[in-house]
Amino acid sequence: MESPREEEEDEETEWRSREPPTAFSRRVAPSCQRVIVHLDMDCFYAQVEMIRNPELKDKPLGVQQKYLMVTCNYVARELGVNKCMSIREAKEKCPQLVLVSGEDLTHYREMSYRVTDLLEEFCPLVERLGFDENFIDITELVEKRLRDPQCHRATEVSGNVYNDQVVDPSDRTHQRLIVGSHVAADIRAAVYTRLGMTGCAGIASNKLLSKLVSGTFKPNQQTVLLPESSGRLISSLNHVHKIPGIGYKTTQRLEALGLSSVNALQTCAIGILEKELGAAVAHRIQMLSRGEDDSAVTPSGPPQSLSEEDSFKKCSTVSDVRTRLEDLLRLLLNRLSSDGRSAHTLRLTIRQFTPTNKYFSRESRQCPIPGSVAQIMSSGSGAVVPVLMEQLMKLLEKMIDVRVPFHLTLLNVCFSNLKACKTSTSSSRRSIGFYLTQKKLLSGDECGAGQAMGSSRKTNSSLLEPPSPSVCPVGTVLLPENIDMDVFSQLPEDIKKEILQSPHTTGNNKNIQTKPSASATGGIQNFFTRGKMGPQVSPTRGEGRPQDTDQSPLKKYLRKDQASASPASQPSCPQDTEPNTGSEMDCTEPGDSGPVSSLPRSIDVNVFSQLPSELQKELMSEWKNQKLTPKIQTKKVQEKGKTSKGQRPGPASHPNNLLKYFKPS
DNA sequence: GTGGTGTAG
DNA sequence: GGTTCTACACCAC
DSSP states (O other): OOOHHHHHHHHHHHHHHTSSOOTTOOOOOOGGGOOEEEEEETTHHHHHHHHHOGGGTTSOEEEEETTEEEEEOHHHHHTTOOTTEEHHHHHHHOTTOEEEEOOOOHHHHHHHHHHHHHHHHHOSOEEEETTTEEEEEOHHHHHHHHHOTTSOOOOSOSSEEGGGOOOOTTSHHHHHHHHHHHHHHHHHHHHHHHHOOOEEEEEESSHHHHHHHHTSSOSSOEEEOOGGGHHHHHHTOOSGGGSTTOOHHHHHHHHHTTOOSHHHHHHSOHHHHHHHHOHHHHHHHHHHHTTOOOOOOOOOOSOSEEEEEEEEEEEOSHHHHHHHHHHHHHHHHHHHHHHTEEEEEEEEEEEEEETTTEEOOOEEEEEEOOHHHHHHHHTTOGGGHHHHHHHHHHHHHHHOOTTSOOOEEEEEEEEEEEEEOTTOOOOOTTSHHHHOOSOOOOOHHHHTOOOOGGGHHHHHHHHTSOOOGGGSOTTSOOOOTTOOHHHHHTSOHHHHHHHHHSTTOOSOGGGOOOOOOHIIIIIHHHHHHOOSSGGGOOOOTTOSSOOSGGGSHHHHHHBOOTTTTSGGGOOSOOOOSSOOOOGGGGOOOOOOOTTOOOOOTTBOHHHHHHSOHHHHHHHHHHHHHTSSOOSSOOHHHHHHHHHSSSOOOGGGGOHHHHHHTSOOO
């Protein structure tokens, strides 16, 4: 279920769309004409565990996270165990309870997306709600079946009818829901036969009602709600808190107004609600209390952020924090690599323990990840770990002073602002390549298009449109569509000029200016040149502008420690023989050199091996020939390069290489 | 873009 | 309001 605010916005949009239609108005069928399925997998984590280990099927099974049993199978439920019980209580009630650890969500996440993927085979309008629930708007599918003369027209509902209401096959709305129930049955059958998972479905005319009705017959059943019974369903909720979309805080405020029953909320004067909650929320929740919900089923697409977290009794030393953060980070990097996109924002969230407050609420700090770093990250290389660790520790120090005693009870590391990344070798079905065409807009902020990162569902659809530089206001960058602004902004000025002068830049060059974005001004330099954390901060060598070729971000990432020819025997980071601006970042992971035998010693084999093979070949060729004759190059840039003024350091002499790392078109 | 808040499973 | 590990949206700034 979407948050109330989003749905308010939807409502507003809907309302506007009822005005005389224009080319842009989005006409949505009246809610009674829609057919929405809510699919809720039965005790999802437990089912996944039983599929992984069929021996558990007939045993009472609980899934444990820390000291909590987050879910259990129906065998356990029959023995008195409930989800969210403490482990101790569950064991008391059911000594034979089998417990499996559910802290690693990998398998659940995978199955969750497999379910969503399968649903998308039926219909594109699938919205995820957590790992185990999906909304599917099957209106089109139902209409198609109703129009199809070949299709046998069912007169009976498949599954249960809420309130035992008698269906009227001559009623058009009933017909839709009858057909919808058969579609839902087909969907559930497919989920079972192909994935081995069972679940409950609710079929109704909107998301709210479909969700409410899906739980009325459990497990592994489905229920249709006919419109005449919606009042009864909504009234069956004995408290406003039971209405999806009204959470704890809103409930508190409603109770302060003396409103705890659904009926009280339905009949409350809107002015009173507006005064307490604001007009938008007031309107929204009163609609919900009446069973009305016009919000659209919005396809979720791939996740917009990836995070890993861990909670614990106490973490109070820097070294402990580092260990925990690094564990989380490595997990996250693996996931990012599988995902196939690059992350452009890094966030650290903590929860502090204070004696007075017991649990301090979460707080977080985030920072941008420069494009070039992001590219390396998504390659799956562990080489970025030290760099990111340093950033995480900096973020931590923005929240707490590590020199005085501290007590953390939770750490969360999050990658967000995920963008398509052509260099990915991922074949993941959820990878961005699955969703996007090869065409991609310049990122929204650079275009001034105002595409908030938080609303990338909309961004996703925008990405399917051809690039339209015309939307960029004057004064913004008009770069070739295959150029990553993040990377571009970090280049030396002379290289920027060279690129912009190349015939690739079809726009008006006079308009071109680099955006003084965070990534441009502080981004990569901050990432690479600040010393170690807090009390141990060491003066950095060569802080500031890179001095030579190897100080470019990419070269720095590629360069391995000079002394680590035998990585396994060299766990620490020895001194670099070259000027080093990168603090810890040059301390790369031990790599497997594999067949790559003729790399220059300064190159990290592990990182090298993650590069696209095309680029590997190119680099090898260059190193071998010691000259600039790569097979694949950004020709026009190189041509321009020949005419550019004077010698410039580093990347400028390899503009083609660097350009390979710019975002794909 | 950032950080807090609220909601959800 | 508390107990896990997420994920998303909104909004003020």
